[in-house]
Amino acid sequence: MKTRAAIAWGPNQPLEFEEIDLDGPKDNEVLVRIVTTSLCHTDVFTLSGRDPEGKFPCVLGHEGCGIVEEVGRNVTSVKPGDHVIPLYTPEDPNCPYIKSGKTNLSQSIRKTQGEGLMPDGTSRFSFKGKTIFHYMGTSTFSEYTVLPEIAVAKISPEAPLAKASIMGCAIPTGIGAVRNTAKVRSGDTVAVFGLGAVGMAVIQGAVLQGAGRIIGIDVNPNKFALAKSLGATECINPADFKEPIEHVIIEMTNGGVDFSFECVGNVKLMRAALECCHKGWGESVVIGVAGAGEEIATRPFQLVTGRVWRGSAFGGVLGRSELPGMVDEWLRGEINVDPYITHNMDHESLNLAFDLLKRGEAIRSVVHY
Ligand code: NAD
Numbered sequence: 001m002k003t004r005a006a007i008a009w010g011p012n013q014p015l016e017f018e019e020i021d022l023d024g025p026k027d028n029e030v031l032v033r034i035v036t037t038s039l040c041h042t043d044v045f046t047l048s049g050r051d052p053e054g055k056f057p058c059v060l061g062h063e064g065c066g067i068v069e070e071v072g073r074n075v076t077s078v079k080p081g082d083h084v085i086p087l088y089t090p091e092d093p094n095c096p097y098i099k100s101g102k103t104n105l106s107q108s109i110r111k112t113q114g115e116g117l118m119p120d121g122t123s124r125f126s127f128k129g130k131t132i133f134h135y136m137g138t139s140t141f142s143e144y145t146v147l148p149e150i151a152v153a154k155i156s157p158e159a160p161l162a163k164a165s166i167m168g169c170a171i172p173t174g175i176g177a178v179r180n181t182a183k184v185r186s187g188d189t190v191a192v193f194g195l196g197a198v199g200m201a202v203i204q205g206a207v208l209q210g211a212g213r214i215i216g217i218d219v220n221p222n223k224f225a226l227a228k229s230l231g232a233t234e235c236i237n238p239a240d241f242k243e244p245i246e247h248v249i250i251e252m253t254n255g256g257v258d259f260s261f262e263c264v265g266n267v268k269l270m271r272a273a274l275e276c277c278h279k280g281w282g283e284s285v286v287i288g289v290a291g292a293g294e295e296i297a298t299r300p301f302q303l304v305t306g307r308v309w310r311g312s313a314f315g316g317v318l319g320r321s322e323l324p325g326m327v328d329e330w331l332r333g334e335i336n337v338d339p340y341i342t343h344n345m346d347h348e349s350l351n352l353a354f355d356l357l358k359r360g361e362a363i364r365s366v367v368h369y
């Protein structure tokens with residue numbers, strides 16, 4: 001079949017919109033019509049050429065939602081008409097990593113996903129006979145996309161698909177990092193570095209866990225009003241201080257925070273986020289994705305004296321078994337999605353969405369097919 005898709009031909013090139021060829025779902029695969037997709041900083045990162053797994057030409061996009069159109073052989077868990085969220089962290093119940101109960105990082109299709117291919121080692125996308133690669137196993141910047149069955153989460157048909165794309169990455173990533181990775185408890189003090197959609201979701205998660213102080217940190221003060229409306233108790237801009245931001249936070253909190261979250265992808269900020277944690281028990285969670293080859297550093301004494309450095313992917317959320325429950329929390333009014341959506345636009349305006357996110361003017365732009 002044909003599908004209208006935004007093609008990323010190479011790093012730093014504007015997306016081009018074409019009718020491309022899409023092969024139907026093979027065994028254990030599903031064809032999904034994407035209804036909305038939103039732009040996450042990880043798409044910007046990959047298009048910048050700093051992603052070691054970025055393979056071009058490709059169809060980017062990993063934060064989306066849609067409706068199953070067709071299923072391949074042996075697919076049993078979804079059927080045409082089901083509402084689904086594509087998962088860049090698939091959940092295969094037979095994978096030993098998932099069976100361990102210790103992680104959400106299913107490995108069964110990891111290798112091919114990282115190569116921009118479906119599990120059989122081929123791509124379903126092509127244009128004029130040339131292979132177009134998949135991206136993060138999702139490629140939601142195409143109106144139709146093919147996904148492995150283990151990479152779709154069936155969600156309530158009540159969830160409005162005009163907004164549900166945000167549940168495909170930012171919200172589970174941020175709230176999940178607070179609940180599953182850090183396990184923030186009532187009264188804890190939290191610092192959130194980077195107030196984009198992921199940082200905002202960390203704030204929302206911290207509020208849900210009953211955190212006490214929630215300190216937002218961003219170099220763009222235009223983010224502060226939304227952060228405070230979601231529950232940040234104070235917001236600070238590192239540019240307003242002479243001293244390093246970790247010292248400012250240690251001073252403000254009389255010794256450091258219980259938990260910090262880095263939601264930018266800046267290795268220097270990751271160090272500041274670790275070092276603003278309280279001696280003896282403070283824990284810092286890396287969520288931001290840093291560029292190829294970059295490394296983090298700190299003095300080992302920071303760890304010897306009890307601080308803990310962790311990382312979190314998709315908030316530690318099991319995509320198929322836990323994400324639908326988070327969608328239900330949204331439908332019950334416990335998770336707020338609306339504030340993340342600062343812009344709505346059509347598919348062909350995707351390049352504008354990249355500009356808005358890079359300029360710090362959008363939290364999330366939602367693209368409607
Ligand atoms: P975003 O661009 O919307 O937000 C980033 C924020 O960081 C902006 O508000 C920006 O002003 C701020 N910032 C930039 N430099 C800063 C600095 N030096 N100090 C303080 N603030 C600074 O991005 P997003 O979509 O919220 O994504 C955030 C990060 O999380 C990205 O690195 C993205 O790749 C990553 N991410 C990781 C996961 C995961 O599962 N680990 C999932 C989604 C996104």
Ligand code: DAO
Nearest residue numbers: 042105106110169289313314
């Ligand atoms: O190695 O098993 C693995 C999983 C790697 C992918 C993890 C993705 C999380 C970081 C990227 C954020 C995407 C929005």
Ligand code: ZN
Nearest residue numbers: 040042169170
């Ligand atoms: Zn994302």
